[in-house]
Amino acid sequence: MSIVLALPKGRILDEAGPLLARAGIAPAADYADESSRRLRFPTNHPELDVIRVRSFDVATFVAFGGAQIGICGGDVLMEFDYQEIYAPLDLGIGHCRISVAEPKDDVHTNFASLSRIRVASKYPNLAKKHFAAKGIQAEVVELNGSMELAPGLGLSRLIVDLVQTGSTLKANGLVETDVIAHVSSRLIVNRIALKTRPDEVNFWIESFRKALAA
Structure with a gap:
């Protein structure tokens, strides 16, 4: 065999x-x-x-x-x-990184006041663990692609996705606000x-x- x-x-x-x-x-x-x-x-x-x-x-x-x-x-x-x-x-x-991104015009730098947030990602377990460590419950909308559309269309407040250069985020009005892991x-x-x-x-x-x- x-x-x-x-x-x-x-x-x-x-x-x-x-x-x-x-x-x-x-x-x-x-x-x-x-x-x-x-x-x-x-x-x-x-x-x-x-x-x-x-x-x-x-x-x-x-x-x-x-x-x-x-x-x-x-x-x-x-x-x-x-x-x-x-x-x-x-x-x-x-080489790339798993990152949190959000709309550049609506960056929320202080998560301490939040107890729950909606996140679009193909990494539901990673996303939940990351925000749980900050004391935030993440409701994950699972998507397998086109993640960058989610905030603008009201599916989620943030996204957690794989980032290499960041050019796709930039082209869709998003900014990287946290790196979960380099991979x-x-x-x-x-x-x-x-x-x-x-x-x-x-x-x-x-x-x-x-x-x-x-």
Whole structure:
């Protein structure tokens, strides 16, 4: 049975390309083609396949054993906190931050007077924990995209979202007012696979470790 490496679609997939090459992994040419209908791709190693899934789904595939290893953003790991996942390596790619943002013309700098606030986010657990630490109950409106629209259309007072450059916030009249966490992408491993297939899984952990040192 092949080892399956789960990769996220989008920006991190592009950034992971050179790292995969240094680790000696060459997937089928269309693995990085977003228009390809295939989702599972062979590699130059007969015992290793690559799957391409949504970034939030990488952790789920690995946690439930659909994939044995994966590349996953730290934001996803913090949101889901799967006990079945071991994250041995920070890969140094996909750098960004999870931040609170709000309309630039209505910045509320003092949350001490609030006991409840509505927040739009795809990170309900992180958002609730962040505001709970400030003594505020967050009512989270869960959105999977176009978060920046929420305050202007009355869905929420704030948003909690992933920020790289801040240009999308600026273009939509929002400003970053708090950074919850700085994140990057990590190599993740299914803990059961690490125990039941230690030689195979450790081989790939070490391959990525060497790739980072190269």
